[in-house]
Amino acid sequence: MYQTFIGLEVHIHLLTKTKVFCGCRSAFGDEPNTNVCPVCLGYPGVMPALNIEAMRMGCLVARALNCRIPEKTWFERKQYFYPDMPKNYQISQFASPLGQEGWVEIEGGGINKRVRIRECHLEEDAGKMIHTGAVSLLDYNRAGVSLLEIVTEPDMESGEEAELFVQQLRRAVRYLGVCDGNMEEGSLRADANVSINLPGRGLGSKVEIKNLNSSRFIRLGLNYEVKRQAAMLDAGKVVVQETRLWNENRDETAPMRTKENAKDYRYFPEPDLPAFTPDEAFLASVDAGLVELPLPRSKRVKADYGLNDEQAFLLCEEKAFADYYESAVNEACKLGLEKKDAAGRVANRLLTEVKHILSRENIDEAGIGTVKLSPRRLAELTALVAGGNISNKNAKQALEAVFAEDKDPAEIVKERGWEQINDPALIAGAVKQVWDAEAETVRSARAAIEADNQKKVKSLTAYLVGKVLAATGGRAAPEVAGRQVEALLRGTD
Ligand code: ADP
Ligand code: ZN
Ligand code: MG
Secondary structure, eight states, X not given: OOEEEEEEEEEEEOOOSBOSXXXXXXXXXXXXXXXXXXTTTTOTTOOOOOOHHHHHXXXXXXXXXXXXXXXXXXXXXXXXXXXXXXXXXXXXXXXXXXXXXXXXXXXXXXXXXXXXXEEEEEEEOOOEEEEETTEEEXXXXXXXXXXXXXXXXXXXXXXXXXXXXXXXXXXXXXXXXXXXXXXTTTSEEEEEEEEEESTTSOOOOOEEEEEEOSHHHHHHHHHHHHHXXXXXXXXXXXOOOEEEEEETTTXXXXXXXXXXXXXXXXXXXXXXXXXXXXXXXXHHHHHTTOOOOHHHHHHHHHHHHTOOHHHHXXXXXXXXXXXXXXXXXXXXXXXXXXXXXXXXXXXXXXXXXXXXXXXXXXXXXXXGGGSSSOHHHHHHHHHHHHTTSSOHXXXXXXHHHHHHHOOOHHHHHHHHTOOOBOOHHHHHHHHHHHHHHTHHHHHHHHHHHHTTOHHHHHHHHHHHHHHHHHHTTTOBOHHHHHHHHHHHHHTOO
16 A cells, blocks of 8 residues: 655635736636736836735735744746746745745544645736637736635645645635635636655655646546556556646546746746835734634534534535524524524524525525525524414515515514414314314224324324314414314314
8 A cells, every 4th residue: 555645736816806916907707808907918127016915815814724924025036938927937936935834624524634734825827828729819817816825735645635625725715705716717726746655655756736626626636646656656667757637528637747846947036026024013904804714613613502513514614604693593592592492493494494595596605694684584583483473384484575575574474464373272263174174084084093003193193284274374383283183083182
């Protein structure tokens, strides 16, 4: 068996309004070559200027990954030729990355380990080449967009661990509000480095899989590569250091080029940008952006509210969703519900009915804070059900109505006459009605009781209770109706 070493280089587009070294709009999907200026088009003699917001967001990610922010950080030119990069160099960071020597815990699906972060550095993205038949088109809208590169140590050992790392990082940067995490649009993409070696021999000869734009491809590509390399070593061959690409149609990696090293880039300090020295005010503005991250939050939410792993995970995937949940539980407690009872009830309704409505209405989970069903209103509805004021069935309809009509649940319930009927005498009236209309069923149910046919008794009882509920417009308290039907069938009332 071999030992596996995996290190990732993850690139995230920072959500700055403008690019990192000029004032051009930073946006995805605009008309090609409309967000450009002499600076990002690389005209000779123009001067770049650092976008402080990009520096702040980069440092925020660095802090969230437990990195050290150095006293002074500057930029270098990384030189290579490529048509999507008109200056023939990329402004990046080499000797003084803005974040250094951090770590992150990854946890889930049986995995639980610490991955060291080597560095986070700020750079500019390149433009985009679109190849169509005989011609290649260039779109420089992306040239100069703020890009943060996060580099790990080779601490991961399987495609699954790398996938988990990226999924967790994606959720974290969305929580921090610095990246939309959209992998299809390329806002988050990764290069995956992998080598294997005999145990105890240290790192092997590294292969880099470039430009992976889905966490699934990261897992598949790495696991494929581990197998390929093992087969080579088994056959007594050597693995050459190279860059490969994942071919998603063939489920395999293929060689792209042998990799250049730092020496080939001839990094040297960018003379047009002064070094950046974070002062106290800047560092305070970075720290002001720190929030409880998804993993610790889901652990806390699980313990605090008595939920299971899956509920906690789903509730905490999106920050806005988790905020909404905690606020609704809090409101329900104010309305007199016991905390764990409120927590369970709100979680259930959020993860089923509310999620269902959101997806039907095409509302992103992140947008839950803007819907007419406010946390307070969800709490009110929960309290109405818990207090036996409305049946669960009508509660579902009430939820829909609150969503659509911008009214409080109590108002909807009153308007529609959905208050639950708990009065046994009123329910007895409905039972009597059903008894007259369903004489045949009642006879069969009694015969089934005689014959001790439990299954049939159960289904016929449920049928009769359903009829009673229907006769009251779904308003009768189901337990009361159930007790009365039971008693009447068995002649015990
Ligand atoms: P390069 O100079 O080729 O970019 P780096 O040393 O900067 O290589 O490392 C890039 C990434 O590759 C890092 O995430 C690092 O952890 C990982 N890495 C480096 N060497 C190996 C190796 N031998 N096996 C697996 N991963 C490696
Ligand atoms: Zn520009
Ligand atoms: Mg490198």
